[in-house]
Amino acid sequence: xxxxxxxxxxDKCDILISTTSxxxxxxxxxxxxxxxxxxxxxxxxxxxxxxxxxxxxxxKQWMIDKGFEKHVAKSIDLNNATYPFVMKEGLSENSQGxxxxxxxxxxxxxxxxxxxxxxxxxxxxxxxxxMGRAQGIxxxxxxxxxxxxxxxxxxxxxxxxxxxxxxxxxxxxxxxPKNLTTVKGHSxxxxxxxxxxxxxxxKIAYRGHYTGIFCAEFKMNKDKTxxxxxxxxxxxxxxxxxxxxxxxxxxxREV
Numbered sequence: 001x002x003x004x005x006x007x008x009x010x011d012k013c014d015i016l017i018s019t020t021s022x023x024x025x026x027x028x029x030x031x032x033x034x035x036x037x038x039x040x041x042x043x044x045x046x047x048x049x050x051x052x053x054x055x056x057x058x059x060k061q062w063m064i065d066k067g068f069e070k071h072v073a074k075s076i077d078l079n080n081a082t083y084p085f086v087m088k089e090g091l092s093e094n095s096q097g098x099x100x101x102x103x104x105x106x107x108x109x110x111x112x113x114x115x116x117x118x119x120x121x122x123x124x125x126x127x128x129x130x131m132g133r134a135q136g137i138x139x140x141x142x143x144x145x146x147x148x149x150x151x152x153x154x155x156x157x158x159x160x161x162x163x164x165x166x167x168x169x170x171x172x173x174x175x176x177p178k179n180l181t182t183v184k185g186h187s188x189x190x191x192x193x194x195x196x197x198x199x200x201x202x203k204i205a206y207r208g209h210y211t212g213i214f215c216a217e218f219k220m221n222k223d224k225t226x227x228x229x230x231x232x233x234x235x236x237x238x239x240x241x242x243x244x245x246x247x248x249x250x251x252x253r254e255v
Contacts, residue, residue: 022050022233044211044233045144053214053233057090057121063228066207071200071228073221076124081107084171086128090121095175100127100167128227129170130220133157134185135229138192138216142205150201152192155185197226 029043044050052058063072076085081101087110089097101107101124114122139151155174162172164181176182192198201216215232 022054025234026050026054044209046209049208049210050233053208053231055090055121056088056092056230057123059231060123066204068200068204068228071197071226073125073128073227073229076126078107078111078124081124084127085124086126087122087124089119090123095173095177097122098173098175098177100171100173126221127171128219128221128229130222130224131170133159133162133169133172135174135217135219136190136192136226138197138201138218139213139235140201140205140216141213142210144211145206145209147202147205150192150198152190152195153187154190155187157183157185161185195226200226 025043026047029047052062060072063069073086076082081104083104084100084102087099087101087107092098099106099110101110114120134154134156136152136154139149139153140147141149157172157174159169161181161183162169165172165177165183167173172183173180174183174185204210204216210233212233213235215234217229217232218226219229221227
């Protein structure tokens with residue numbers, strides 16, 4: 001239900017880490033009506049970061065404001081669009097609100113849909129084609145802005161799935177996009193040293209003063225620069241069966 005048994009958590013768990021959306025974690029944490037919340041909760045001290053990173057538009061502006069504009073996709077002027085491009089709804093998850101817009105007719109149809117559904121939180125951005133049939137994901141654990149562990153996995157989209165989406169090899173939507181074939185792809189862990197992104201990940205965690213685990217999904221642009229598509233302020237589902245035991249965090253008791 002909506003109750004959190006703090007004593008049970010204290011007795012049974014070493015640390016409590018969110019596995020759901022950042023917005024849900026934020027709301028649940030603030031609904032917990034206790035004076036002393038569990039010390040084991042891996043919640044950022046600036047808890048609003050959970051809301052910022054859960055909204056694609058707010059997250060993107062945060063990245064720009066913090067000096068990471070090189071690593072977010074370029075915006076598309078919807079009044080003077082170049083095709084194809086990607087349209088995103090700000091509060092969408094698992095690619096449900098992500099669409100590839102291939103021509104002016106599709107753009108007008110999508111804008112009409114937004115108007116009918118009273119959706120105002122949306123934007124367009126460049127299509128990222130520098131990784132072909134693949135996208136990557138970083139799993140980062142941090143404590144008070146200090147990175148403890150980074151892992152990187154490559155998700156290689158299966159060609160037959162992407163063909164069923166009716167897009168090219170270099171342009172597809174991973175996840176569970178609405179009305180499209182689900183594409184998760186084959187997952188493999190990679191050495192990310194050659195991506196030249198480690199220092200950026202450390203700076204992101206530091207400037208967010210982040211505590212917990214977050215997932216950073218990325219593709220590359222045509223210049224082979226890592227471009228982040230979104231952050232998830234939680235453990236992503238694809239991590240849980242793979243290697244979550246290696247992403248431990250210290251509790252307040254251990255610091």
